[in-house]
Amino acid sequence: MTDHTLNKLVIIGVGLIGGSFALALRKAGMVKFIVGVGRNKENMQRALNLGVIDKIADDPASAMQDADFVMLSMPVGQTTHIMAKIAPHLESKTILTDVGSTKQNVIAAARSYLLADNLRNFVPGHPIAGAELSGVSAAQADLFSDKHLILTPLAETSAHAINQVVKCWQSCGAQISQMRADEHDKVLAATSHLPHILAFTLMNYLRSSSEKEPDNLLRFAGSGFRDFTRIASSSPEMWRDICLANREALLTQIDAYKNVLTSLQKDLANGDALALEKTFAEAREIRTNWLKDKT
Amino acid sequence: MTDHTLNKLVIIGVGLIGGSFALALRKAGMVKFIVGVGRNKENMQRALNLGVIDKIADDPASAMQDADFVMLSMPVGQTTHIMAKIAPHLESKTILTDVGSTKQNVIAAARSYLLADNLRNFVPGHPIAGAELSGVSAAQADLFSDKHLILTPLAETSAHAINQVVKCWQSCGAQISQMRADEHDKVLAATSHLPHILAFTLMNYLRSSSEKEPDNLLRFAGSGFRDFTRIASSSPEMWRDICLANREALLTQIDAYKNVLTSLQKDLANGDALALEKTFAEAREIRTNWLKDKT
Numbered sequence: 001m002t003d004h005t006l007n008k009l010v011i012i013g014v015g016l017i018g019g020s021f022a023l024a025l026r027k028a029g030m031v032k033f034i035v036g037v038g039r040n041k042e043n044m045q046r047a048l049n050l051g052v053i054d055k056i057a058d059d060p061a062s063a064m065q066d067a068d069f070v071m072l073s074m075p076v077g078q079t080t081h082i083m084a085k086i087a088p089h090l091e092s093k094t095i096l097t098d099v100g101s102t103k104q105n106v107i108a109a110a111r112s113y114l115l116a117d118n119l120r121n122f123v124p125g126h127p128i129a130g131a132e133l134s135g136v137s138a139a140q141a142d143l144f145s146d147k148h149l150i151l152t153p154l155a156e157t158s159a160h161a162i163n164q165v166v167k168c169w170q171s172c173g174a175q176i177s178q179m180r181a182d183e184h185d186k187v188l189a190a191t192s193h194l195p196h197i198l199a200f201t202l203m204n205y206l207r208s209s210s211e212k213e214p215d216n217l218l219r220f221a222g223s224g225f226r227d228f229t230r231i232a233s234s235s236p237e238m239w240r241d242i243c244l245a246n247r248e249a250l251l252t253q254i255d256a257y258k259n260v261l262t263s264l265q266k267d268l269a270n271g272d273a274l275a276l277e278k279t280f281a282e283a284r285e286i287r288t289n290w291l292k293d294k295t
Numbered sequence: 296m297t298d299h300t301l302n303k304l305v306i307i308g309v310g311l312i313g314g315s316f317a318l319a320l321r322k323a324g325m326v327k328f329i330v331g332v333g334r335n336k337e338n339m340q341r342a343l344n345l346g347v348i349d350k351i352a353d354d355p356a357s358a359m360q361d362a363d364f365v366m367l368s369m370p371v372g373q374t375t376h377i378m379a380k381i382a383p384h385l386e387s388k389t390i391l392t393d394v395g396s397t398k399q400n401v402i403a404a405a406r407s408y409l410l411a412d413n414l415r416n417f418v419p420g421h422p423i424a425g426a427e428l429s430g431v432s433a434a435q436a437d438l439f440s441d442k443h444l445i446l447t448p449l450a451e452t453s454a455h456a457i458n459q460v461v462k463c464w465q466s467c468g469a470q471i472s473q474m475r476a477d478e479h480d481k482v483l484a485a486t487s488h489l490p491h492i493l494a495f496t497l498m499n500y501l502r503s504s505s506e507k508e509p510d511n512l513l514r515f516a517g518s519g520f521r522d523f524t525r526i527a528s529s530s531p532e533m534w535r536d537i538c539l540a541n542r543e544a545l546l547t548q549i550d551a552y553k554n555v556l557t558s559l560q561k562d563l564a565n566g567d568a569l570a571l572e573k574t575f576a577e578a579r580e581i582r583t584n585w586l587k588d589k590t
Contacts, residue, residue, distance in 0.1 A: 129517070192517065192520065198493055198523075202493065217482055226586075228525070236572050240575060250563065261549065268546060273535055277531050284531060290513045
């Protein structure tokens with residue numbers, strides 16, 4: 001039996017995701033010592049007090065020293081900055097992974113800053129989990145249980161590195177898939193980034209409409225509206241970063257979505273009852289099938 | 296004290312809404328005898344067995360005879376047909392109301408078929424309640440409790456008729472507002488019909504994208520996606536009717552929404568981080584305020 005236990009795990013960004021990863025590995029007995037790196041001193045102290053980490057790192061150099069495994073779990077917009085900062089101190093044995101919601105930009109940053117030895121040990125990842133909540137106080141050991149985890153290894157990523165990252169995520173209870181980074185970014189643009197854009201846009205649209213009209217438009221909005229717009233309460237900073245990181249794929253998705261919307265508008269303008277009913281029935285059917293597949 | 300108790304209430308369309316209205320009035324002691332009218336014999340028999348109604352009407356003429364109050368709660372697409380059918384039998388004392396999700400088209404149908412005496416007793420209404428469920432089995436006495444109920448009376452609607460309808464909905468626990476029918480249709484187009492269109496369109500867009508790609512796009516869709524698309528599981532027939540009935544207002548809303556979306560696309564294409572973050576932050580803020588106002 002190969003031992004995948006980590007002697008030293010470094011978590012950069014000990015928030016909801018990084019903190020939950022630490023808690024899950026600790027619970028599974030997969031890690032002996034956890035070092036945390038983070039900007040927010042209060043949050044880092046809380047992580048220490050909660051036992052999520054064993055030590056707050058003093059500097060990048062000492063943090064990276066003898067590390068088996070480094071997890072990048074700060075907001076995806078900081079990736080380039082952090083890659084540049086840790087690259088000089090990364091040891092050749094250290095496995096590096098991340099949890100960014102976009103993958104091509106993270107890989108580009110890695111290619112800009114990491115040495116060939118470190119690139120072989122880099123396994124980009126994305127857990128499909130999370131919430132509107134943030135910070136280490138929201139972390140929980142079972143956050144990734146039965147959730148999807150997508151890995152997008154580089155051509156040069158070693159099987160050994162992938163294997164170690166898979167073992168860690170398996171011990172968190174995640175369901176692991178692999179795909180190309182460009183495919184990942186396209187799939188997520190469609191099923192996550194686009195819906196967020198549509199929900200944010202609806203709120204902004206209604207705000208601008210309300211300004212023109214004295215009566216409060218939203219007064220009569222019901223529960224369907226509440227659920228539809230829930231994702232519009234997500235972090236503006238995080239979504240700014242995700243949108244910019246996945247700009248091309250997202251712009252393509254928005255264009256394509258607008259075309260489908262325009263086609264429905266034509267059916268509506270023509271009063272084509274049959275086409276409208278067919279469109280709505282097909283939409284309901286694909287959602288029903290999706291819900292069935294989920295369970 | 297004026298007695299608003301109904302001797303004979305007629306419910307046309309004894310489904311979720313009509314059935315819940317009957318149950319609520321019965322519970323409040325506001326009605327002595329309830330007659331049901333409906334196409335689906337099985338559903339009508341169930342309504343009788345459940346005690347939601349006291350009698351299934353044999354024909355429109357006998358149903359309308361001596362009725363104090365007629366509630367139209369069949370799908371809004373059948374409004375014209377039903378108005379034409381009941382108009383010859385409506386007595387001049389009978390109060391008439393409806394629950395259609397669109398109001399201008401219901402009023403147009405009323406103006407086409409009702410005599411002046413009946414028009415004075417017609418009080419168009421719309422309860423902002425309901426669910427993806429349908430049929431009398433889903434009916435419940437407290438469905439309208441603390442929910443909004445919008446009345447859009449005609450210029451000629453009598454105060455007496457409005458008063459009676461208000462008393463009935465108050466006994467259901469509803470919060471009653473009045474507005475013009477065109478205003479109602481515009482407000483609902485923005486906060487209900489538009490989100491439904493956007494959700495239906497997302498499902499259809501992803502279906503058409505999936506066809507082009509072998510991998511299942513939806514496999515990695517998470518809980519945000521599930522909530523965003525919940526309203527895409529709504530009844531295709533009902534939404535076909537609502538869209539057609541509120542066609543002009545809805546087309547205007549879709550156009551305006553597309554403009555806001557295009558403006559966000561421009562910020563994204565320009566990589567305008569500041570504008571994106573501001574947009575998302577404003578969207579979140581208006582939603583937070585809305586949630587606060589609701590509670």
